[in-house]
Amino acid sequence: MTTHPTRTAAVAAVDVVKVYGRGDTAVRALDGVSVGFGRGRFTAIMGPSGSGKSTLMHCLAGLDTATSGQVLLGGTDLTRQSDKVLTRVRRERIGFVFQSFNLLPQLTAEQNVTLPLDLAGRDVDRELLDHLVGVLGLGDRLAHRPSELSGGQQQRVALARALVSRPEVVFADEPTGNLDSRSGAEVLGFLSTCVRTLGQTVVMVTHDPVAAGYADRVVLLADGRIAGDLDRPDGATISAALRDLAGAR
DSSP states (O other): OOOOOOTTEEEEEEEEEEEESOGGGOEEEEEEEEEEEETTOEEEEEOSTTSSHHHHHHHHTTSSOOSEEEEEETTEEGGGOOHHHHHHHHHHHEEEEETTOOOOTTSOHHHHHHHHHHHHTOOOOHHHHHHHHHHHTOTTTTTOOGGGSOHHHHHHHHHHHHHTTOOSEEEEESTTTTSOHHHHHHHHHHHHHHHHHHOOOEEEEOSOHHHHTTSSEEEEEETTEEEEEEESOOHHHHHHHHHHHHHHO
């Protein structure tokens, strides 16, 4: 099954192939993937270990380069850009949320949040910052350094950092992987809220059907290819689809 990108997609892959290594040791991590991610939607990418889901996200986010095919961020073909341009695109047009938080320990929470804007030489939108801080419950934590915050609080800081620049797409790589179930649910709920209230586009890689149940859509990968596309599924539907994928391997 192939889900073809559309012109309205916030980010899309077109016949993307990614090969690691050469000759007999070559691994085809992505095998002609075409998929688009709509604006203002929350999409989860799932699949068995080794299915290519993280590789796809890295290519979509300009963190890795496709062997062939195109990656389109809005009207920009990332596969044709220099490293310098890609660095600027990642800083100015994309937000990232990782499992490991990736906060700078010497900076306060507020300084971590505004860091992307500082690096880009852009002014902070105080109204948006205040909104994010309020919704995320960080008002009394802005002067604290990461070592003084819980895991859930650190991930909420990372979320605010990803969103404060109004990126075209937020990529979340296992964002609840280091969190307890309650903190994870809070993070996922906030991502859903951002899609509904801010029109944010979110693409999340996860192995957790419960986490994927917060998404509007789930794209399934297997052996580097699109293997399914679920619209507004619940956790039971996602779990069944993953079992079917595992059984077909």
